[in-house]
Amino acid sequence: MSEAELAWAGISTALVLLMTPGLAFFYGGLVKAKSVVSMMMMSFGALALVSGLWVLYGYSMTVESSPKQFSGNPFTHFGMTALNNEQLVAGAFSATFAIITTALISGAIADRARFGSWMVFAGVWATLVYFPSASWVWGGGWIQHLGDLLGGFPAVIDYAGGTVVEISSGASALALSLVLGQRVVFEKGADKPHNVPLVLLGAGLLWFGWIGFNAGAEFSNGLQNIGLIIVNTMASSAFGVIGFLIVERLREGKATSIGAASGAISGLVAITPACANVTPGAALFLGLLAGAASCLAIEWKFQLGYDDTLDVVAIHMVSGLIGMLYLGFFATGSGLFAGGDYRQLAVQAIAAVAMLLYAFGSSFVIGFAIQKFGGFRVSNADEIAGIDRVVHGEEGYFIERF
DSSP states (O other): OOOOHHHHHHHHHHHHHHHHHHHHHHHHHHGGGGHHHHHHHHHHHHHHHHHHHHIIHHHHHHOOOOOOOOOOOOOGGGGGTTOOHHHHHHHHHHHHHHHHHHHHGGGTTTBBBBBHHHHHHHHHHHIIIOOOOOOOOHHHHHTHHHHHHHHHSSOOOSOIIIIIIHHHHHHHHHHHHHHHHOOSSOOOTTTTSSSSHHHHHHHHHHHHHHHHHGGGGGGGGTTTTHHHHHHHHHHHHHHHHHHHHHHHHHHHHHOOOOHHEEEEHHHHHTTTTTTTTSSSSOOOOOOHHHHHHHHHHTTTHHHHHHOOOTTIIIIIIIIHHHHHHHHHHOOOTSSSTTOOOOHHHHHHHHHHHHHHHHHHHHHHHHHHHHHHTTTOOOOOOHHHHHHHIIIIOOOSSSSOOO
16 A cells, blocks of 8 residues: 555545544434434444444454355454554544444434443444445455356445445434334424534534545555545535425425535435446436435325434435445446446345345344333433433533523
8 A cells, every 4th residue: 555545544534533423413403402412422422332343343344254154253353453554544444434324323213212222232233234234345245246146247336335334324223213113292393403503514524524435445446536436426415405405495495404414415325335436427416316305205204104303214225225226327337328237227226125124124123122121212201301411411501590
């Protein structure tokens, strides 16, 4: 690894690590004032716990796998000992993906989850869902080799985690929202973000860090596609805003700042798997499509009755699926409309659906077990009183009165 590649790897690691505090701000501003500490603590708790588990055995589980293995051997590099400098920096970069993916799920259970139970879930989920899934996509597992396993099909394209990060977190959020059930008051318009500037700050940090998220892995590819990846990331996120706001304006009569922030994230999610394999023009259209679709999908929770508090399903699962399937049509050289045939779409769909089902099923079982034997949800009385004070003994905003 050259000095330039090593430097970019270190910078990208810092960029992606910053995304988790950015997510804490984004989620924190969206909830009630009496839940902001709880919401932000779930992101910071995931950052601490998953970092430790990654060093102990997570890194080992995500590397040196094969299509016949569930994951890599957790004891191969236990404690990340005996690794060279390049392996350590690559491992640190990969750890930041595990951290934020776990933290993303927490948005679905805002206002009603116990912190200790969340930490148990985060540790078990990272171990049984994220670490194996990462090995399937990037560590030599079955998704990485799906084209060969099917015989003559192209490889699955998932450059930065449309399956293992976006679809996985969104499907897991759906499962947890079903396990914990609806909040005491669950109806459209009942809850408003308590701090819009905090939301926009968080969205800005996520947008900033996503450059490292998508383009960071180019340190292992000689930086040869870094320009395309950065432009595609910017293009899709920009038109994600436009797509979301158009639908919001037509449906609600106003284009909101929360809609703009949500649209940017939708566009970023959608381009995540596709950032190195579509043209900038195709990236613009992808963002527009994802932003519009995510805005429409937010209504599903009210129609179907699952209480996904901060719309993790609509933004991450829906846009992640769109990004993966979009490659089946527009991936340069192999997409159905870009010089290829149906086979790219086939492998994209198989990988996406398999990840969705595995993440949803595993998360439902883990969450149900925690709820059954330890209690995951706070009582209705504690939810009404304010989860910050009940669970953490703190308030997000304390004004001393003399």
